[in-house]
Amino acid sequence: MAERIIRHIRWVLFACILLNLNACATAAQKNEKYVAAQGFQHLDIRGTDFNHTVFTRTKVTRGEIWHIYLEGDGKPWIDHRFVAQDPTTIKPLMLRLMVQDSAPAIYLGRPCYQGKINDKACHPLHWTHERYSEQVVSSMAAALEKLISIHHIQSLVLIGHSGGGTLAMLLAELITETKVLVTLAGNLDIDSWADTHGYSRLQGSLNPARRKPLPSSIRQYHYLGKRDRNIKVSMTLPVVNKQDNSELLLLDHYGHDCCWEADWLDFLKKL
Secondary structure, three states: OOHHHHHHHHHHHHHHHHHHHHHHHHHHHHHHHHHHHOEEEEEEEEOOOHHHHEEOOOOOOOOOOEEEEEOOOOOOOEEEOOOOOOOOOOOOOHHHHHHHHHOEEEEEEOOOOOOOOOOOOHHHHHHOOOOOHHHHHHHHHHHHHHHHHHHHHOEEEEEEEEEHHHHHHHHHHOOOOOEEEEOOOOOHHHHHHHHHHHHOOOOOOHHHOOOOOOOOOEEEEEEEEEEEOOOOHHHHOOOOOOOEEEEEEOOOOOOOOOOOOHHHHHHHHOO
């Protein structure tokens, strides 16, 4: 009897693992299908240690200001306890925002996301505690520099949601072509965020709150919803006040994920 129970438990665990892996793979495949339907081009760009999935339009105009979209953290954990097999989000907000954008635009994938989970350099730390590490940021910066060279980009806007906002702040230090920085519910102080929610701090990650202010030549817009339960004003305002040429814009009816897509065209007009 005991052996039958053990075999049953093993089978349930195995089935759960298969379901989890299939769901993650489906997320990447759905995103690929979505961007193909929108007429985007898929590129694989090598950074330093990682390969990056990149989506961009096939028809662009040189000399214009480019918009660089950076996705949030996706699903690095399951129930805040178990490390996900693949962090790729099934609801890529930044891809949906980029669809509305008529400017030349690039979606720059993070290491190990969007089907890159099997890259030799990938480790679960790269989407958990070290998701904003120097290794991750340097690879994204190297990939972006290649895209800048390919498309002859002279000016760009970095746009990031949630953890993508964290990366946008860190990339702005390295990318001299950055003219404007936009964060949407950006996690600008990862230590304050972890302490507020009772999470362990992201050891090995860079914290924008502890970096030097960005150059005053970079105009910064940091949007935050008043109904956001994940990123609080108390976490964000001290970082924004420390920056030059920076503004915190509070939105009455917004949460962490709502309602960026509905009003994105209005945001773009302001840019």
